[in-house]
Amino acid sequence: MSGIFGVASRTNGMDALFYGTDYHSHLGTEFAGLAVQGNQLDRTIHRISHGQFKNLFYDFYRERSGELGIGVISDYDPQPIVVQARFGTFALVTAGLVTNAQPLGERLVEQGVTFSEILNGRLNQTELVAKLIALKPDPVAGIEHMFDRVEGSVSLLLMMREGIYAACDRHGRFPLALGAGDSTMAAASETCAFPNLGLRVTMFVQPGQIVFFNADGVQDSFVGSGTRKTCSFLWIYTGYPASTYEGVSVEAVRERCGRALARRDPVEADLAAGVPDSGTGHAVGYAMESGLPFRRPLVKYSAGYGRSYIPPSQEVRDRIARMKLIPIEDICAGNRLIVCEDSIVRGTQLKNLTIRKLWDAGAAEVHIRVACPPLMFPCRYNLSTRSVEELAARRAIRALEGQAPDDISAYLDEDGQKYHDMVEWIRRDLNCTSLAYLHLAGMQEAISLPDAGLCTYCWNGQG
Template identity: 40%
Template sequence: MLGGLFGVVSRENLARDLFFGIDYHSHMGTEVGGLAYLDEDVRVISCDISNSQFKSVIQKYYGEIKGVMGIGVISSIEDEQPLKFESKMGTFALCTAGFIRNAKELYEELIAEGASFKRTRSTPEGPVPNQTELVGEIISRGKNIIDGIETMYRKIDGAISLLLLSKDERCIYASGDTFPLALGNRGEDWAVASETSAFPNLGFKTFKFLEYREIISISENGVKTRGNVGFKKKFCPFLHVYFGFPSSDYYGVNAEIVRERCGGFLAENDDIKADLVLGIADSGFAHAIGYVKRKIELAEEKIRLKIEEFKQGKISFDELREAIIEEVRAIPPLRRPLVKYTPGWGRSYIPPTREKRELIAKYKQIPNAQLIEGKRIILVDDSIRRGTQLKDLLREKIWPYNPKEVHGRIASPPQLYPCIYDLSTRIEDLATYKAIGKIEGDISKYLDPTSQEYKLMVEKIRDMIGFTTLKFQTVENLIKAVIEAPNNKGLKEEDLCLYCWTGKY
């Protein structure tokens, strides 16, 4: 499950840096926001943000924030955090982001060992432990904090990124997982964040990207690497495709650039004639920019070839002029026949309930009828999971205004499985499942755009949602969009978790 973490050692203004650093992760969660800071003791504030923004809820505590170091979280899980622990290794506060698949087994194991849990939720299916409390209990059983974190990683089946604020050691421990962390520097001050987009406006510059499950400590004396067990790296490329803020970098690779590259791959060999390109805000907009950008580049290449033909006397000046006009006119402009009403509406994928997701999706996009009527539209979006939001969007906000055609171009491959960290989606909910049912045998035929099985699957999804035509990104091009992007700091193809598209983890 999604969540954003931010921690800082700040000699200048802890309250400002911590408050805004956490708030810059608001796109990563909708349920709980909180912070902890070290004054004379560890102080913890945790709030329900399901009906309001982090900044508006936490602002009343702003004046209470003292000291030089603190941590915070915004989460899509309803569990209270950060949490404060009293343990044999001293007092500490902890916040986490991620998901533990074997939480029930670990919870029962700890209960059998005599652990006491105070924040377990009762459900019809049985007790559900608070994830952060579970992680804290495991850490507390280590020889020290470092050993506790390493033990936790060996025990869990899942992914946990964490920040731990130690009173006794006067430092912040940080470790990133499938959803990584980055370290920022500002003179003698340090910050650690899920999103590097939290750094610039606070004056920090990205210093390094933490290795997978590397453990560092940050104090007034600087930064130390405290552990690196050498687990096999796993990274979620959907941070680049959708989850992450556009200006954020992961292992050096920028999210906006990857989205533009994805759109560029969609544009290649796409011969659909259109009057405009629409990117579904917000993340689909960057993919749409990449689509149009690549169409311009392809037109330039064709025009250069025609100029060479003219120079060689193969075509006349009039033929050259007509060829140039034809290529320029064939480039569909990027326009906004749907406009996101930003104030008050968040992301429609993150909320845990279907009702809330569909409510946000319904009201956040406003159609502009005069840009839709009679137009051939290429609609670019980051992904199709359930397909319900896109289906409703076309039925309620586009087709009623009489476009001529609406062509779907999806920047990621068909999702054949729910993300292993996604509690809100069952495999039966996926558009692919509705199209083809349970996949039996060789999955590769549903990954190959040339196979009859793949074509039939896409055609059924197209008909179900209501597009004139529909094309998806290939797995190969998605990998290229990430791995071959500029400034890659060691991210390799084998590091990418492609489970939701290929079934391989």
């Protein structure tokens, strides 16, 4: 995943750029970058896997000034990319994934286009997008051309001396919002970046739409062709609770998911809790609907652990993950716990870092409630380190069938026996008292995006 932020200000926009970009730190762990347009275009990129954004970019932020700026927190490519095109020099940040990057890049190379940002033998997809845009005589034609050529989903911010182009991918998969304040306009993946910068949401960029803005507001808007397929996972897990997409609040969706789980739940318990932090909103909803007290049998110790700090080895990463969650024995002991989790990917952390600790702290029962259906497919619109085989549901199916079947449709029928066998297999593997997932329809209803589509590929292979 990646998050992008851009600002146009009548005065120095560096404060907004620095903090606005930092508010996207939950969306990426590899690289971050800023580009600022003052008297000249300036850019810097750092790896954030070994340090926090605020520390790494503080000097750049303090030493520069400019009215325009773009920033990115990126899970894979170093960005921003700066390119000189025939329509002028521009800086570019992107969020999303070009799934045909390799063949597309090879065709461009045959046509004489060169690439310089190769990392681990892989094309930098932001550079690829920049080169496609630069083939055309103006930015709007270039972005349209890029949309025509790429498969996957790419939202972007393109900064020129005159202002910033904000473009949302043709499926609206990774949303972009515009915000405005007294002397400032901004664009962001996450609207949680706006309130503390004195900005309020003024519009959500529509699928395929390209908007050009400067400090005086939106100067031009080009409606594109597109069919909405917004990423459902933004509301369930990836997005920040204080954000909204298309006007639908992340936290409110999580509460509705929790309420829906509670409505279907026959289990008697003593308290409702969430796996910190992303299970918390779901647990609040569960508690409100069920009337159970919301309590915290597990808390997260975050002080001293930067959110984006990724330790160098798996062993250290595992140890830190184990250290962060601390059980509270007084809350656990003798109690029947409802524990809400956003999703189950592999299940290993839930089993080893949550459920085992709750048992060790004396819980009488541990009922896991998951705010979305079983994950069946890794995301194909984001670079994902997961493989199909790793997913807990796929491991269950493989174990039940004795091999990985070609057709898993029977396991998608939430009322069918195979679905129940799969959930029971996962429950035994996790070692919890009971396990229940929110149904797909319940999740869609909780998101309740009016007259628009959702990507649900993770769960049903459609998106």
